[in-house]
Amino acid sequence: MKNNSLVKRILFSGALLGIGFCAMAQNEVNVTKRTMNPGAEPPTWVSLSGFTGEAESVLRFDLYVQGFNFTNAEAAQYLISGSNNGNLQGRVSDPHSKATLVSKAYSGASLRRQAHLFADEFVTAIARKGVAQTKIAFKGDTGANSEIYVADFDGNNPQAVTADHTIVAAPTWASGRLALYYTSYKLGNPDIFFHDLLSGQRHVFARYSGLNTSPAATANGRVAMILSKGGSPDVWECNSDGGGLQRLTATREDESSPCWSADGEWICYATKMGERRVLCKVSASGGAAQRIPTSGVLNPTEPDWSPDGKWIAFTAQMGGFEICVVPAGGGAVTELVAGEDPSWSPNSRTLVYTRREGGGRRVLSLLDVPTKQYKDVSRIAGSGNDSQPSWAK
Amino acid sequence: MALGIALSFISAGCQPQNMHKIPPGYQTPIDVNPAPPIPPPGPQMPITDVNSTNVPFSSEFPGHTNWNENADQFKADTIRFAFDSSAIRSSDKSKAAAVADYLKQNPEAAVRVEGNCDERGTEEYNRSLGERRALAAREELVRLGILSDRVDTLSYGEDKPADTSHGESAWKQNRRDDFILLTPPK
Numbered sequence: 001m002k003n004n005s006l007v008k009r010i011l012f013s014g015a016l017l018g019i020g021f022c023a024m025a026q027n028e029v030n031v032t033k034r035t036m037n038p039g040a041e042p043p044t045w046v047s048l049s050g051f052t053g054e055a056e057s058v059l060r061f062d063l064y065v066q067g068f069n070f071t072n073a074e075a076a077q078y079l080i081s082g083s084n085n086g087n088l089q090g091r092v093s094d095p096h097s098k099a100t101l102v103s104k105a106y107s108g109a110s111l112r113r114q115a116h117l118f119a120d121e122f123v124t125a126i127a128r129k130g131v132a133q134t135k136i137a138f139k140g141d142t143g144a145n146s147e148i149y150v151a152d153f154d155g156n157n158p159q160a161v162t163a164d165h166t167i168v169a170a171p172t173w174a175s176g177r178l179a180l181y182y183t184s185y186k187l188g189n190p191d192i193f194f195h196d197l198l199s200g201q202r203h204v205f206a207r208y209s210g211l212n213t214s215p216a217a218t219a220n221g222r223v224a225m226i227l228s229k230g231g232s233p234d235v236w237e238c239n240s241d242g243g244g245l246q247r248l249t250a251t252r253e254d255e256s257s258p259c260w261s262a263d264g265e266w267i268c269y270a271t272k273m274g275e276r277r278v279l280c281k282v283s284a285s286g287g288a289a290q291r292i293p294t295s296g297v298l299n300p301t302e303p304d305w306s307p308d309g310k311w312i313a314f315t316a317q318m319g320g321f322e323i324c325v326v327p328a329g330g331g332a333v334t335e336l337v338a339g340e341d342p343s344w345s346p347n348s349r350t351l352v353y354t355r356r357e358g359g360g361r362r363v364l365s366l367l368d369v370p371t372k373q374y375k376d377v378s379r380i381a382g383s384g385n386d387s388q389p390s391w392a393k
Numbered sequence: 394m395a396l397g398i399a400l401s402f403i404s405a406g407c408q409p410q411n412m413h414k415i416p417p418g419y420q421t422p423i424d425v426n427p428a429p430p431i432p433p434p435g436p437q438m439p440i441t442d443v444n445s446t447n448v449p450f451s452s453e454f455p456g457h458t459n460w461n462e463n464a465d466q467f468k469a470d471t472i473r474f475a476f477d478s479s480a481i482r483s484s485d486k487s488k489a490a491a492v493a494d495y496l497k498q499n500p501e502a503a504v505r506v507e508g509n510c511d512e513r514g515t516e517e518y519n520r521s522l523g524e525r526r527a528l529a530a531r532e533e534l535v536r537l538g539i540l541s542d543r544v545d546t547l548s549y550g551e552d553k554p555a556d557t558s559h560g561e562s563a564w565k566q567n568r569r570d571d572f573i574l575l576t577p578p579k
Contacts, residue, residue, distance in 0.1 A: 139516075146552070167552045170517055183520075189455040189547060190520070209450030211524040211548050214517045226521055228546065231447025232528060233521040252447065254479070254521035270518060277518075301518040315515050340515050360512065360559045388516055 036311070036349065038325045038334040041370035043069035044127075047076035055084035055115045061154055062119035062132040065350055065366040065375050080122065088114040092122050101125045112156065131345045135392040136352055136377075137161070137171040137180055138364060141385035148182050150197065153345075153352070153391070155364060155377025161195060173392045174217050174240075180390075181205060181215035181223065192225055205242055216259050216267075222284065224248075224258040224267045235269050237284060248282045249289060257302045260284075261328070262309040268292060270301040270314075279303050279314060279330075293330035297322065302341045306348040307393055313342040313351055313369075323353050325369060336372055339365060343391045352377075352389040362387045448532055448541045456545045457503050460575040467492055467504070467572035472530060474568040477514065479525040481533055489530055492572050493537035503575040505545040506530045511564035512551045523548030530570045545575070 046068050051059055059080070060070065073079055073095070082090035088111060092102040102121050106114035113133075120130030134153045139146050140160075148171045151158040162168050164186040171182040178197040183190050187204070192212045195202035206212040210228035217223050221240035226233050230247060233254045238245040249255050253272040260267055261281075268281045271289075277299040279292040294300045297316035304313045309328060316322045316333070321340040326333045342351040355365040355376065364386050367374040450456075470488040472481055481489065496502055508527030510519035527546035535541050556563035 167549065169520065169550070169552070187455075188458060207454060209452050209455050210528075210546050211520065213520050226517075228524050228528065229450045229453075231449040233524050250447075254518070254525040256518045256521040257515075301515045317513075317515070321515065341517075 036370055038311075038369050039336050039372045040334075041067070043067055043371045043373060044078070045069055045071045045076050046078045046080050047071060047073040049073070049079075049081045050083050051088075051115075052084060055088055055111050058112055058115035058154075059119055061375060062116060062130075063123075064373055065154075065368055066119075066123055066130065066132075067349070067368040067371045067373065069371075069373065078122075078126065082118070084111055084115075087111070088118060090118040090122075092125065116152075128349065129347045131347055131350060134346060135173075136343075136364070137173060137182075137390045137392070138386050139169055139171060139388040141387075148180065148184075148195075149386075150180070151377070153366070153377075155379070161197065170214050170388055172215050172217060172390045175219045175221070175393060181217060183213040183215070206238075214257050218260040218264040218284075219262075220264050222260075222264065224260060224269075224284075226255060226258065235267060235282065237267065246286065248284070248286060259303050259305050259312075261305050262307050266305075268303045268305055268312060270303060277301060277317075279312065291330070292326070292328075294324070294326050294333050295331060296333045297324055297335065300324070304343050304351075306344045307346055308348040311344075311348065311369075313344060315340040315342065321356070323351065323367060336369065337367055337374055339367070341388055342367075343389050344393075345391050346393045352391050354387040354389065361385050364389050446532065448528075448535050451542055456542060457505070457575045459578050460503065461578060462505075463574040463576065464571070466495070466574040470572050472526075472570040473565065474526055474570075476511070476564070476568065477522070479508075479522060479529045481529050486533065489533040490537060492530075493534050493539050495574075496534070496539050496543060501577055503543040503545065504534070505547055505573040505575055506534075507553075507571040507573060508546065508548045509553055509555070509567055509569050509571070510549075510551045511567040512554070512559070513564065514551070516550060516552075520548050520550035520552075523550045526568075526570050530572070 044067060048070055079093045079095055087107045089105045093100045102125050116132040119132040123130030131153060135150055136153050137150045140149045145166055146168050148161040148168050149158050150161055164184050167185040169183040171180050173180060180195045182193055184193050190211055190213050191204055192206035192215045193202050194205040206225055208227055208229040211233055212227055214226040215223055222237055224237040227236045232252055234250060235248045235255050235258045236245060237248060255269050255271045258267045258269040265284060266281045267284055268279060271280055279294055279300045280289040281292055282289045299317035300314045302315040311325050312328050313325045316324045320338055323336045323339045323342050324333045339353040339355045342353040344351060349369055351367045353365055354362050356362055362385050364377045365374050470491050472485045472488050506527040508523035510523050527548055531544040531546055534544050554567045556566040
């Protein structure tokens with residue numbers, strides 16, 4: 001990727017990071033390898049022209065939540081132009097190098113899908129794999145009850161997965177599959193179900209006495225969860241068929257929200273030490289728990305480990321809820337925005353999370369971690385109170 | 394039910410975690426089937442409390458499916474909790490004692506403790522905290538001499554508030570354990 005603007009961006013972010021940016025510029029290091037700087041990076045400025053209506057709003061949303069912002073052609077690093085008369089045509093050029101990065105005509109599916117694809121091709125061409133064609137799952141309230149929904153990452157095209165007419169919670173994706181694990185009270189107890197979205201078939205995955213909740217699946221198919229069958233809510237894990245169940249914590253505290261490291265070696269979760277809530281990790285093969293320090297914030301819960309293994313996003317509670325990130329080994333925390341229950345995008349850059357509005361209603365929002373730009377997803381029809389999002393990976 | 398009691402009677406004696414004596418007299422195991430093998434404990438990882446007094450469940454499946462439920466019997470015995478706490482306050486121990494007395498007088502009956510939270514914690518944290526609250530009442534009942542298998546727990550987290558408004562007066566009502574009387578299906 002040879003272009004001056006890219007080098008300038010590396011220079012700029014290198015200066016921000018205070019590391020050897022000259023060497024980086026000389027070697028034209030791929031931008032995806034540079035360390036993310038949560039909450040401290042400027043947006044990438046682009047200009048958008050020629051699009052109208054839905055196509056324009058889709059492109060604006062997709063790019064804004066991935067760290068881009070909009071300006072005029074003179075100030076932009078990238079010029080995005082095109083048309084959407086029937087089908088979408090799109091072109092991206094770099095005004096400094098005069099290079100054309102994307103030039104495509106799209107057809108088929110819907111204009112909306114064409115716009116998402118164009119957004120992805122642009123993001124992928126200049127930086128990293130785009131996320132505009134990904135899916136999320138979440139819990140949507142339906143009055144006193146709730147159901148599990150899946151939708152496009154921007155909240156569009158929501159579909160109810162369950163019709164349990166009871167409390168459901170904590171959806172999470174089976175890695176690389178159109179399938180979910182979630183908690184449902186359908187059988188009179190919080191139990192974990194596995195639900196294949198292609199076939200529509202589901203089965204009970206964990207139904208032990210007491211609490212069965214907070215499933216989390218790893219790439220090799222193992223599932224971590226919270227069970228209280230041992231007399232206290234603890235972290236357990238098992239095979240994808242439910243066998244090989246082993247207990248990983250045995251405390252008097254209320255463990256919650258296990259999540260996996262990308263390599264499947266570790267499980268991070270929230271617990272208490274003394275009277276303080278903390279994040280810990282434990283090896284998936286057992287052993288002692290290790291604290292993950294979260295300096296500067298209180299009451300961390302709901303950890304989610306980034307797919308690139310580098311970061312843990314979580315919710316801190318200090319009066320209100322704050323979305324935070326910390327290096328996976330622990331250390332200095334960056335507070336990002338008010339919100340709770342973050343879930344990483346597959347490219348480890350954007351988070352989907354729950355934002356409380358006035359009156360206590362909850363809406364899903366997308367947060368670009370380096371720039372702190374966030375935008376709410378489309379309001380899900382018939383619900384209006386959504387939470388516990390999980391980004392398909 | 395009979396099987397459940399019988400199994401609990403056996404397994405309670407086998408499990409070192411259960412320190413509490415089973416009071417004689419009001420529970421007679423009948424129709425004793427062999428107890429299922431107790432799975433070996435997983436890797437032990439005490440963080441804070443080595444002398445755990447957790448009372449494990451001895452049945453693999455939720456205990457009293459299809460039993461009749463009565464939410465009114467123990468309505469006056471709802472236990473309320475301080476913010477972010479699962480400790481039963483001494484002023485509320487008499488409520489657990491009232492439930493225990495009823496169970497002693499009605500040996501066929503069982504109880505489900507439903508733990509609930511206010512909306513101020515995060516959702517899955519609250520689901521675990523609600524379970525911890527329900528387990529606190531279960532442990533108190535066991536301490537008072539009730540067989541552990543007569544006490545189910547169920548956490549609703551913040552999903553079943555008694556008062557759906559937002560504010561301390563609602564939150565106070567929502568941090569609670571409800572006791573649901575369970576009687577065998579006819």
